Amino acid sequence: MRLLRVARNDKRFQSAKIMDRQEYNITAYTENQVGLLNRIAIIFSRRKINIESLNVSPSEIEGIHRFNIVIVETEEVVEKLAKQIEKQVEVLKVYYNTNADVIWQEMALYKVPTDVIAEKVLVERLLRENGARAVVIRKDYTVFETTGHREETDNLLKALQPYGLIEFVRSARIAIIKASDGFHHKLQEFERREPGEEVAENEFLNDRDAVFTM
Amino acid sequence: MLSAPSPASPAALPTPTPVSGAVATLQALVAEGVDTIFGYPGGAIIPIYDALYDFKAQLNHVLVRHEQGGIHAAQGYARSSGRVGVALATSGPGATNLVTGLADALIDSTPVVCITGQVFAHLLGTDAFQETDIINITTPVTKWNYQVTRAEEIPEALAKAFYIARSGRPGPVLVDITKNAQMQLFDAPEYQPCTHIRSYRPAPVVRRKYVEQAAALINSARRPFILWGQGVVLGGAEAEFREFVEKSGIPAAWTILGTGALPTGHPLNVGMLGMHGNYGPNVLTNECDVLIAIGMRFDDRVTGRLDKYARQAQIIHLDIDPTEIGKNVPTAVPVWGDCKETLPLLTALIEPKQHTAWLARFNDHLAQEVAAVIREELFPTSEELTMGEVMQQLNEITQGEAVIVSDVGQHQMVACRYARQNQSRSHVTSGGLGTMGFALPAAIGAKFGAPHRPVVAVIGDGGFQMTIQELGTIMQTGVDVKIIILNNQFLGMVRQWQELFHQRRYSFVDIQSPDFVAVAAGYRIAGQRVDARAELRPALEKMLAHPGSFLLEVLVTKENNIFPMVPQGCSVAEIRLR
Ligand SMILES: Cc1ncc(C[n+]2csc(CCOP(=O)(O)OP(=O)(O)O)c2C)c(N)n1
Numbered sequence: 001m002r003l004l005r006v007a008r009n010d011k012r013f014q015s016a017k018i019m020d021r022q023e024y025n026i027t028a029y030t031e032n033q034v035g036l037l038n039r040i041a042i043i044f045s046r047r048k049i050n051i052e053s054l055n056v057s058p059s060e061i062e063g064i065h066r067f068n069i070v071i072v073e074t075e076e077v078v079e080k081l082a083k084q085i086e087k088q089v090e091v092l093k094v095y096y097n098t099n100a101d102v103i104w105q106e107m108a109l110y111k112v113p114t115d116v117i118a119e120k121v122l123v124e125r126l127l128r129e130n131g132a133r134a135v136v137i138r139k140d141y142t143v144f145e146t147t148g149h150r151e152e153t154d155n156l157l158k159a160l161q162p163y164g165l166i167e168f169v170r171s172a173r174i175a176i177i178k179a180s181d182g183f184h185h186k187l188q189e190f191e192r193r194e195p196g197e198e199v200a201e202n203e204f205l206n207d208r209d210a211v212f213t214m
Numbered sequence: 215m216l217s218a219p220s221p222a223s224p225a226a227l228p229t230p231t232p233v234s235g236a237v238a239t240l241q242a243l244v245a246e247g248v249d250t251i252f253g254y255p256g257g258a259i260i261p262i263y264d265a266l267y268d269f270k271a272q273l274n275h276v277l278v279r280h281e282q283g284g285i286h287a288a289q290g291y292a293r294s295s296g297r298v299g300v301a302l303a304t305s306g307p308g309a310t311n312l313v314t315g316l317a318d319a320l321i322d323s324t325p326v327v328c329i330t331g332q333v334f335a336h337l338l339g340t341d342a343f344q345e346t347d348i349i350n351i352t353t354p355v356t357k358w359n360y361q362v363t364r365a366e367e368i369p370e371a372l373a374k375a376f377y378i379a380r381s382g383r384p385g386p387v388l389v390d391i392t393k394n395a396q397m398q399l400f401d402a403p404e405y406q407p408c409t410h411i412r413s414y415r416p417a418p419v420v421r422r423k424y425v426e427q428a429a430a431l432i433n434s435a436r437r438p439f440i441l442w443g444q445g446v447v448l449g450g451a452e453a454e455f456r457e458f459v460e461k462s463g464i465p466a467a468w469t470i471l472g473t474g475a476l477p478t479g480h481p482l483n484v485g486m487l488g489m490h491g492n493y494g495p496n497v498l499t500n501e502c503d504v505l506i507a508i509g510m511r512f513d514d515r516v517t518g519r520l521d522k523y524a525r526q527a528q529i530i531h532l533d534i535d536p537t538e539i540g541k542n543v544p545t546a547v548p549v550w551g552d553c554k555e556t557l558p559l560l561t562a563l564i565e566p567k568q569h570t571a572w573l574a575r576f577n578d579h580l581a582q583e584v585a586a587v588i589r590e591e592l593f594p595t596s597e598e599l600t601m602g603e604v605m606q607q608l609n610e611i612t613q614g615e616a617v618i619v620s621d622v623g624q625h626q627m628v629a630c631r632y633a634r635q636n637q638s639r640s641h642v643t644s645g646g647l648g649t650m651g652f653a654l655p656a657a658i659g660a661k662f663g664a665p666h667r668p669v670v671a672v673i674g675d676g677g678f679q680m681t682i683q684e685l686g687t688i689m690q691t692g693v694d695v696k697i698i699i700l701n702n703q704f705l706g707m708v709r710q711w712q713e714l715f716h717q718r719r720y721s722f723v724d725i726q727s728p729d730f731v732a733v734a735a736g737y738r739i740a741g742q743r744v745d746a747r748a749e750l751r752p753a754l755e756k757m758l759a760h761p762g763s764f765l766l767e768v769l770v771t772k773e774n775n776i777f778p779m780v781p782q783g784c785s786v787a788e789i790r791l792r
């Protein structure tokens with residue numbers, strides 16, 4: 001909220017806040033509950049917002065799951081979405097960050113015919129240049145894997161396409177915060193408090209200039 | 215979700231006797247203090263109905279005529295009583311008939327618990343007879359929902375349901391119980407109400423810093439203005455609100471769901487906000503310097519065009535729901551919290567003041583509105599009856615002590631504008647969803663929720679025909695509901711828009727009606743039809759004196775319009791008197 005109010009007093013920031021659509025990483029900590037995915041998905045679909053990437057996995061805390069959602073939107077919209085997600089009964093806490101604030105990765109698998117690869121490509125060089133790894137090598141096909149930002153996984157895709165790429169798949173994005181104590185600390189604090197005691201706003205965001213300067 | 219029951223020393227607990235899931239369901243309702251349920255049976259909920267047979271002494275079940283009537287009745291009950299309303303329905307069509315009421319309750323923050331039957335768990339997902347995926351259907355229209363497939367889950371699921379429905383910003387929840395879970399016998403532990411959910415923080419910690427900032431802003435304001443909504447009523451903060459208003463001396467206006475939190479006759483109550491609200495509050499919204507919004511959500515019916523809404527004002531927003539703060543209007547000071555808690559903190563920090571000159575401007579605008587609209591509406595010189603004079607006469611007889619339940623349309627706006635209210639929880643209406651057909655069943659529920667107050671439903675000829683079957687519920691239960699049908703022989707509000715914005719192209723808005731008094735008579739309900747001024751007052755008196763329900767049909771002017779009006783897409787300051 002402090003961030004918000006500072007922003008509102010600053011005309012330039014305000015228009016930037018409204019105008020600039022960019023990738024945001026929304027991180028939601030939730031209870032592990034049937035139907036929650038639908039509840040969260042509806043928050044995006046009713047506003048006709050397309051989810052670019054969605055990953056759900058258990059977190060480091062027992063019984064708590066972590067959603068990583070990527071959308072392209074303005075901060076103003078993202079902030080409202082984050083609040084609406086957090087309002088769901090089974091959601092503990094929601095944070096949102098720009099790409100600059102997080103370390104993020106996507107994983108890709110590439111399946112190519114082994115004979116072509118073996119004949120025509122300097123496989124070793126290809127792997128080295130793209131930071132890739134062969135996961136499976138069979139007579140009929142080979143599966144490679146890379147992990148990284150979109151450009152990185154795209155590079156190997158481009159390199160392999162001329163050699164009869166059979167199949168390609170990329171995972172949802174996962175992201176982790178750059179700050180040293182990360183979300184975990186905040187969440188622990190949230191969990192420690194009994195009903196009624198709550199962090200009134202997303203304090204983390206208030207401090208983000210300090211936290212994120214690396 | 216459902217964790218193991220908390221361990222207790224075995225000695226402290228009586229040896230549990232096995233009960234069915236159905237019995238456990240009803241035990242949970244009794245333990246939650248429920249006295250009345252509104253419902254309709256069917257195959258998938260028969261076990262619960264079977265158990266109800268033995269709970270007649272503790273639970274009054276009202277058999278409605280349609281599940282939509284059931285949930286609206288539960289809403290009316292909740293709104294007049296301040297307690298949680300409960301509705302029962304069977305699976306499939308029974309459950310889907312609840313959807314409109316759930317949507318209505320969600321947007322109007324009404325605490326309701328719906329229990330639906332569901333097919334046997336082993337049939338889930340097979341398109342079994344009367345199976346619908348009610349959990350997914352109702353996800354967008356519930357605060358929370360949950361499907362029970364084993365009897366052991368029932369006590370905890372219902373405890374959570376009631377806790378979630380009534381705490382924080384209240385809302386509807388739905389618990390879907392498969393038939394096998396209703397029938398299954400299990401050792402029910404003693405019922406434990408829910409007081410904590412790991413991921414749910416209904417009562418936020420109040421940040422004093424913001425309360426202080428708000429007080430400073432209020433103390434420095436020259437033309438401050440208070441807007442209040444249902445949050446004041448839901449928080450039970452009427453007294454705290456009144457103290458704040460009186461100490462600050464600030465004029466205050468209400469949204470239609472906030473109505474009654476400050477009596478209509480209070481000198482600082484300057485009227486209703488929004489599309490058909492009063493002239494002064496709308497115009498002066500764009501002239502105040504500090505706008506204090508309390509438990510209201512800046513709905514578009516209140517704000518009109520947002521980019522021209524109170525741009526000059528610094529806005530202080532008190533709300534329990536953080537998603538409402540900054541949602542529609544930029545907030546200078548957000549005061550997140552239950553206003554029952556935040557208002558006294560704020561009152562303590564503000565200086566006592568009187569904004570005499572500023573208040574006088576509201577009264578000047580009111581005088582203009584009286585001259586242009588209100589006098590003719592309430593004391594017409596025309597031959598035909600007006601909706602406004604019906605409300606005026608009603609006010610004089612009931613002295614503002616009745617619970618008014620209004621439907622949706624022109625008559626609703628007339629009822630909201632003119633009904634006199636001396637106390638809170640005196641007007642039940644469908645605000646956010648604008649659900650026609652709401653009033654008749656909601657009035658039934660409202661009477662069960664406030665049995666010692668007169669309940670008067672004000673309904674249009676169109677809306678009445680949407681849930682007319684609930685006359686059967688009135689007949690069977692003998693509930694005392696006075697019904698006024700304001701019959702303009704049109705779907706009036708739509709006709710008004712067609713007249714004003716579509717060159718009087720009255721496309722499918724003239725609606726024929728049955729002989730309402732005869733229909734009521736068919737249900738053994740007394741009634742009368744009035745079309746002359748001289749008959750109105752005696753008929754209203756007769757209706758109110760009548761022991762039991764009474765239907766009064768009043769033929770009113772066909773083409774009357776509700777003014778003032780903020781036309782769609784206009785700023786509140788552009789409100790038209792004519
Ligand atoms: C379920 C539903 N359908 C349609 C509407 C749209 N609508 C709003 S007001 C109105 C006309 C209401 O007519 P009537 O009940 O006769 O009341 P009047 O406006 O004449 O007082 C209609 C059709 C609605 N609000 N709810």
